[in-house]
Structures are given as structure tokens and as C-alpha cells.
Amino acid sequence: MSQVHETGTATRAPSGPSRDLKLAQLTKEYATFTAVKALDLVVPQGKFFALLGPSGCGKTTTLRMVAGLETPTSGTIHLGDTEITYDKPYKRPVNTVFQNYALFPHLNIAKNVAFGLERRGIKDHKKQVADMLELVELTSQAHKKPTQMSGGQQQRVALARALINQPEVLLLDEPLGALDLKLRRGMQLELKRIQTEVGLTFVHVTHDQEEAMTMADTIAVMNQGVIEQMGAPNELYENPRTTFVANFLGQSNLIAGEIEGRDGDLVKVRVQGAVASIPADRAHSESGKGWLGIRPEKVLIAEAGQPIDAPGDVITGGYVTDVSFVGVSTQYMVKMPWGQELMVFEQNTGARRMLPVGTKVDISWRPEFAFLLDASQDAKAGIEED
Amino acid sequence: MTSTAGVAPANPHETATKAPRGRKLTGYWLILPGALWLLVFFVIPFYSLLAASLFDPKGSPLTGYDMTWHFGNFVDAFDQYKGQIGRSILYAGIATLTCLVVGYVLAYAIAFKAGRWKNLMLVLVIAPFFTSFLLRTLSWKLILADDGWVVSAAQTLHLTNLLNLIGLTSTDDRLLATPFAVIAGLTYNFLPFMVLPLYASLEKVDIRLIEASGDLYASPIRGFFKVTFPLSLPGVVAGTLLTFIPAAGDYVNAQLLGSPNTRMVGNSIQNLFTSQGDYAAAGALSVILMVIIVAAVMLYVRTAGTEELV
């Protein structure tokens, strides 16, 4: 908060009652399809919130409704107690960092950054602009035109141009999508740093799960107009509730099983002849068929007959069909006796040699790392879309 | 490359250097038709005009003209026709401004609001070109005729009084043969030259920039003046030039819709060349008009500063 300059800003809410962003039953229908279906969402004040989903899932539409660039078909948007659902975009204390930056090509960097302040009648903005350019490390570029700058620099200008207005909510629409991978990594950390410094509410729309997990305090995974699951990044990753989340956020092995029922804090599942025990809080189905899910890096692998350092069940009879060496780890595909190929990621600790294709192997995992999903869902949901 | 070839002519590189030279020549061959065209249809006529402007004014088409570096022609022509020059600039200026206002609204509507009617509207903009310039102007003569319904409607609505008041018409309640009719004719005839470049440049304005301006607290009107309009400046500059330059030199509208008191410099040049056969004065007046227009255009383009938008 120390970075926020209090001079002459009207939009900044007084400290006091919470100024959370609340979406209630928000719906956007177009002639041929529904982009957003009765969305309920609370973005806590001062948090870095990510809206994650594949393209066409409705996340950008949601963002544009918050910005005022689209009018909702029904539902409401509140900032604290103030309803802003139908406010004109230029009357909302909300600013956006657009996907392609949308910098004004006829204005130099300093004037781009000062644009919002000038429109609100703040004439004496020299210091604010200078401070903002310093924050995004572009002080020396103030008099250049946007077209003379690199993608990363333009991105930072777009950020500065929005941030200088000290909006209550900053919306970021795929802000890093146009950058190359290396630059994107750098900007992710940069964005997180700035958000921490200014302490504003950030709503970040992205289809890149890694980006969302790196930066966000809370992620909402969106699919086909609804939020599938919302929570802290590690919580979503470790304990996905749907096959879509399991697949879209990282990778998962989903193995078909029969749920035998609950036993205390555990749910028992029969999987390919063996019985697995899943902690009840990780079991999102308690009867019938289910998908037993396990992350590839949680699966341990050893040559057939060799001991595996795990207390869980050992499944034997697999063999390696593919090996990819990716530096920090080795990724194996293991064909199981029932025909399914499972992914296994092993850290390259150096404790054992790499297993060549064709090696007969046993695999195992700790039951508390597994999760259980309802088998009515498509096991491949969320795989192709990224 | 060339110096290597010079140092070692027997070098195997030579064959390599020859190929690009051949390609270079191709470039010149491609320029040739255009250059010839310019020579025949621009350079020679231009020199001819320049020579005529320096003819001894005592000549005539029958007794012949001699080029005697008679620079006094310029002084005489300017002195005698400064009224028409001023009138041309004034009329063309008003017509250009009117075209800009009307044309901008139209181009904006076509670019942003026309939807699927866009192509149809563009065709309608250029539709007048399907008939001849002269015919279109002549039909305005019919429309604005003293006994026509336009004049009586304008009289009923007291529009003629308003026009009289600002000096665009004479005092006897008519439209034809007044400055108003000439300016209206110029505006009508050159409007498409304004609309098309404006449309082309508005069409290129990224709608997301307009959204961004709204997001940054600019009301639609301020967003227009701060973002859309500056971004359409290349079209504004092109459109005003394409309208002003031909309008300033036009003589058809003044001839058909004006009166002897609304003659423009184009009428004088035409009259000097064809009726009076005074090539010296005609040439000098043409060169003066050209210099004024070129100077005005350079000043204008520099002020508008479009190069920053490229």
C-alpha cells in the first residue's frame, strides 16, 4: 500500500467496509450460445485472483462485464456495497490491461500512462507518471512511441497505464499471451511483485495454468461458462474435484475403479483387483464407479521385483513404453496389465539408472496422494484444450 | 560487393556479382514506363506551362509568343486576379470544411455502425461517379432553379434569409448563381474524395483502443477526440488535400452554378487560355495557383504532423 499515491484520487475506497468484487448469478447470453452461466464469485479485496480456463470458456466475457465493456444479460456486479452492473466503463473504478495492450499509438509512453489521470481532470500528474514509470522500470523510455518498444516493454506500459489510476480492481486479460516464454516467466514474477507492492485487487484471466499458479492467491477454473473449482493453487492441484480440473491443471492418471464404500475417514475403491484407500476429504464420489486419480510425480517406479520405498499398494506387471528425459526429471509411460498407459515422473536424483523402453516395472503411490472423482465425467476433459 | 569485383576481375566471385547487377537493371526497366509517362504527361506540360508564364505578353496565338523571361507576368497576373485567387481559396476552404464535417460523420457511420450494409453504403458513396461530372453539376442547376421547389421550400423556411445574412446568397431570395450554389456544388462533387480516405483510415482504427479509452475514464465524446480522431488524422489529411486541391482549381461549378460575381481562378485561367489566347497571363496565373497550393499543402502537412502516425 505504501506505493499507492493518495494525491487527488477519488476512486480509491476508504479503508473500512470490505470492497470485495462480487459477481452474483452473472449471465451473458448471445444469440446462439450462453457465454457465462449464472456465475457466482467473490474476489477478496487486495488479492491476486486468476480466472483460468481454455479459450471460449467465458472468462474473457466475465472480465469484460466487470470492466463494463459488455452488458450482462442478468445478474449483478458489486464492488463492496456499490452495484456497478450497468455503470458506464468510464465511470467504474476498474481498469484493464488488454490482451494486445491497446496502447495509443499516437501518444508517447508518458502520455499513454497519464491518459486516465488527464481524463479525470488531474492536471498535475508529472510525479505520479514518473513514479509509475519507475515502478515498471521504463523511466528512460518515457518519450518513445509504443511502436518503438518491445513486447515486454509495451506490456509494462499497459500495466502502468492502468495502475496509475489506482483502480479498486485491476483486470488483466491474458496480459502475457503475446510474449515469448522466457519473457513471460520474468513478467509473471514482476506482476506478482507489483501486485504485492500496490496491494490492489488483481483479476487475471489466462488459459495458462502455470501462469495462474505462479501468480495467483486464488484460482477459479472456468469451463463452458461455469466455475468448476476455486481455491488456492496447491489446493486445486492436489485435490481436484473434477476430471476437467485434474487434467487442465497439470496432468493426471485417471484409473477406472469400483467404489466399495466409506470406512471411517477412508473410502475404499477396487482398482484392477487391488483395493485402494482414499482419504474421505479427497473422495468426491462415494458410490458406484469412480475415477481414481494420481498425479504422475506422485507415482513411484522400480524395476520388477525391486523394492519400492512406499507404504502403498504395489501394482506389478507393467512395462516401459516411452522415456523422455527432461533434465530435472524423467517422464515414463508405463503400459499396465489392463492396457492403460500411466504417466510416471521421476526426479533425476541419480539414485538409479534411467529405465530403458521395454523394462518390466512395478509402480506404487501413497494412498493419501490419490483422489477420487465421479466416473460420470469424461476422463479426457480438459486435456486437449490447452 | 562491387569493390571486390573491381579488385579481382578474374575471380570466380565475378559471376556471383553479375547476377545481382542484372537484377538491379530489372529495377530500372520496371521504372521506365512510369518515368516515360511522367516525362510525357507531367514534365513536358509543366515546362510548357512554365515557359508560357514567361512569354512576352505582347504576343498572341496568331503572331506567336516568344519566351523572354518576362517575370513581370507573375506580378501582373497576381495583381489582376488576386480577387479570384482569394475567392477560390475561400470557396474551396469552406467546401473542404463542409466535406470534412459531413464526410467524417458518414465515414464514421460506415466504418463503425453500418454492419452488413457497409459495402452497399460504400458503393453508394462512389455511385455519383457513374455519371459524368458535368451532368451531375448541370442537374444541380435544375434542382436549384429559381422557380423550383427547393428555392420555395428554402424561402418558406427562411433559410434564404439566413444565407443572405451570412452573405452566401444575394438579397433576392434565390440560390442559383450565388456563392452558396458554387460552394454547395464543390462540396457535393468532391465529397467522395473526402469520404473514401476517411473511411479507409477509420476502418483501420483498432476498436480495442476505443474500448481502452473508455476503460481509462474517457467518455465516448472525449474518447473520440483523444483517440479516434487523432488516429484518423492520416485520412483527414488525405481527404482534405484530395478535396481542397481540385476544388481550388475547379471552374465547372463556378461556371454552371455561379454568376459573374462568383468566378474562381480556374475560370480566369480557362478564359485566358481559350477565349483570349493570352498564354502569358494564363501560364503565369496557373503557376501562381500551383505555387500557392503546394505551399499551403506543405504547411498543412507539416502542421498536421501525420508522419508521427506511420
Place this chain on the structure above:
Amino acid sequence: MAELDRRTVLKGVGGAAFVGVSAAALKYGFNTPDQKQNPADRMAKDVSATDKRLVFSNWPEYIDEDDGKYVSTLSQFEKDTGIKVQYTADVNDNNEFFAKVKNQLGSGTSTKRDLFALTDWMAARMIQVGWIQKLDASKVPNLHANIIDSLAKPEWDPKRDYSAPWQSGLTGIAYNKSKAGEIKSFSELISRKDLKGRVSLLTEMRDTMGFMLLIEGADPENFTDAQWQKATDRLAKAKGDGQFRSFTGNDYVQDLASGNVLACEAWSGDIANAGDENLVWIPPEEGIIIWADNMLIPNMATHQDNAEKWINYYYEPEVAAKLANYNSYICPVKGAQEAMEKVNPDNVHNELIFPTEKTLAKTHRFMALDEAQIRTYEKDFSDVTGS
């Protein structure tokens, strides 16, 4: 450094060469030569006998046409002589036609025409610069025998050695009697308040300035510079007051008929031919301007003999009467009035075709001008009408 110097030098030399070549081109490349010719040197071989043709350029609607049983004068000529006439109505304006043939006549080459008809002053101008062939008096006996006295001795061709009038006409005032009160004089035309902005005058300097000089009490055939100055000043004043709608060529009838123009300076035959009974033509009180369109044989014409046969033919009274009956302009041929009895008795006393001595006494011509005077007067006139 050496490279740079050489480049600078080359640039300098190139620039100087460009300026030099441009200056030379301007000085010598575009001068226009004197267009004066000697008609005796520009006589083409006459092929009339072997190539029985005649090419004639005339003004539009100026000759009678075959109509049912009616045999036109032209058809009759072809029948009588066996000469095929290529008649083209491509003279719309003296200046325009002048521009059309100027390059050929000025350089002594053929215009591909054997005969054309131009108004007095333009005919005079062409004769003056030697572009017109002399007529063989022995081949046009009718011309010299029958031409009416008032047209027989123009100052610019006192013996009609070079020219033969096709038709003559009067310039006066026309007005729309359904919309404007009676007009009697040219000074009313240029000053009456009820006509303000609804008057058109002719761009023909000799017509319009003729009347302006008459208003000043000057003789258009012999006036002083001071009188000329007063006449142009008066015209400029009226123009400045917004009296005039326009200065026109042939196209004034349309505006007069539509009501945009209430009154105008007009040629006699045009109004008679317009067939609108609201349009009347009157001779102004100040006087009338008379003019004629003259048949001329240009240099290098190849059918002089056929052309002379044509001229001689149209100076037969019966032929002239038929022609005048068609186009209502003044007939230049003596005896045509008597011949008109047979052609159309109604027109025997038509003042437009056969003006009485009384009318003719009121007519005026414009003084003959040399090339320099043409330039001066045309310029003074244009400065008023064109600004």
C-alpha cells in the same frame, strides 16, 4: 575525403547542368511561331473536276433539310452539279472553331475542309493573317450581282474578295413576357431593379460592348478609348451590382425559357426558332447590332472550284429564299424577297428575314480590329465579365 569531394563536385555539375538544360528548354522549347501565311503560297492543286466533293463546316441548325416531298437546297445542288457535299455542323463557337483549325492553318497544312462559315470578326482575323483563299470573281457572279448593299462592303473585305455571307442576323433583346414587364432599351436591361440577377448577356465582345458603346452615345464602328473606358466601366458597375446572372454563348434560350433568366441579350433567329410564344425578341431603342456568318475557303483546300459553285448557287434568289424561309435569319441575297412569294408568302414581310430600310438604318457593326486591338479589347471585356 576524395570520394566525398568528387561527389560534391558531381552534384554541383549535375545541378548546374539541370538548371542549364531546363533554362534552354524553357527559352527555346515552347515558343509559338508567327502563324501568318501568304495565301498565294498555300494554294493546293484543285481536284474539283476529278473528285466531285465538297467539305463544308457550318453552325448547327443553319440549313434546310429534306422533308417528305420538300427537296432541300443542298439536295438540289447535289442533283444539279453531281457534287457530293459533306456538310458538318461542327462550328459551335468562333473561338472554339478557331482553336480547332489554328494549328493546321498556322503551319500551312490542310484542314481537310473546303469551306467554313465564321462570324465577321473571326473571318476578318483569318483573312488578315492570310489563312483564307481569294475567291475567283468570275466563278461567283451571283455573289457580286446579288449581295444586298448593307453587306456588300465590309471594312475587312471591301470587295468581298475572300468571303461570302451565308446568313446575317441581328443582336437585340429577348424577354419572357409572361414574367417580365415590357423592355424597350438595353439600358433598361442592365439597370432595371425588377430584373436584378435575372439577366444574361452574351460573351461575344462585339455584341455586348456594341450595345454598351451605343448607350454611351458612341459609334461601335468608330469609338475613342475614353468612350470604350466609360462603356466597360458601366458594364462593370452593373455586374458589380449583381444585375447579371451570367454571360453566355449559345445556351441562353434554355435559361430564358425555364424562368431563371427573365431577359437577355439575344440573336434574332434563335428566338424565332425557339417556338415559345412567351419569348419575344425586340430591337433595343439604342440600336441593333448586325453581323453575318461568312463562307470562307481556307488555305490548302482542294475543292476550290466546287466551293465557288456552292457559293454561286446560294446567291440565286430562289435558293436563298428557301434557305431563309427555313432558318429565319437575314437573307443576304437581293431578289430573294420577290422569290419568297413563291416559297412562303407569309415571310415576304418578315422583318427578321427582310429587314426594312428603316430597321437597317438602325443597325451597327463593330469596328475592325487588328490583332493587338483584339487582345486589348477582349481582355478589357473579359476582365469585366470573368471576375
